[in-house]
Amino acid sequence: MADKSSDVVQGTLDMLILKTLALEPMHGYGVEVRIEQISKGVFHVNAGSLFVAFQRLQRSGLIKSEWKATENNRRAKYYILTEQGRKKLSSETQEWSRQVAAIARILEAS
Numbered sequence: 001m002a003d004k005s006s007d008v009v010q011g012t013l014d015m016l017i018l019k020t021l022a023l024e025p026m027h028g029y030g031v032e033v034r035i036e037q038i039s040k041g042v043f044h045v046n047a048g049s050l051f052v053a054f055q056r057l058q059r060s061g062l063i064k065s066e067w068k069a070t071e072n073n074r075r076a077k078y079y080i081l082t083e084q085g086r087k088k089l090s091s092e093t094q095e096w097s098r099q100v101a102a103i104a105r106i107l108e109a110s
Contacts, residue, residue: 008035008043013053014062015096016043018081018089021063027076028054054079062088 008016020026020034032045057063062085068078081089 006042006044008045008049012096013045013049014057015089015092016045017050017053017057017079018062018085018092021079021081022086022089025078025080027070027078029076031079057085060088061085 016035017031020031020038023034026034028047028050032047032050035043035045054063054065057079058065062082063079064082065077065079067075070076
């Protein structure tokens with residue numbers, strides 16, 4: 001587990017949600033937990049921010065939702081990545097990789 005939890009880097013929440021949903025459709029709490037698990041506790045996602053992001057991503061056609069039963073037999077809204085969302089995730093991932101590489105070069109400069 002990480003030493004310190006922090007909020008997701010500004011501007012990356014949508015990309016992290018899309019990546020999480022690319023793994024499998026899941027409900028909001030599942031997305032929150034999965035991001036924290038995969039980041040090994042480094043990132044904490046605020047539930048309110050997540051809700052707003054889901055709305056934004058649905059309006060953009062990047063995800064869709066449907067009501068289904070959870071593992072506990074409760075009703076929850078499950079989010080699903082659309083084909084448009086897969087394309088957006090691919091382009092965002094490429095751009096993020098380009099930016100991270102540039103930051104690494106700057107930090108390694110002597």
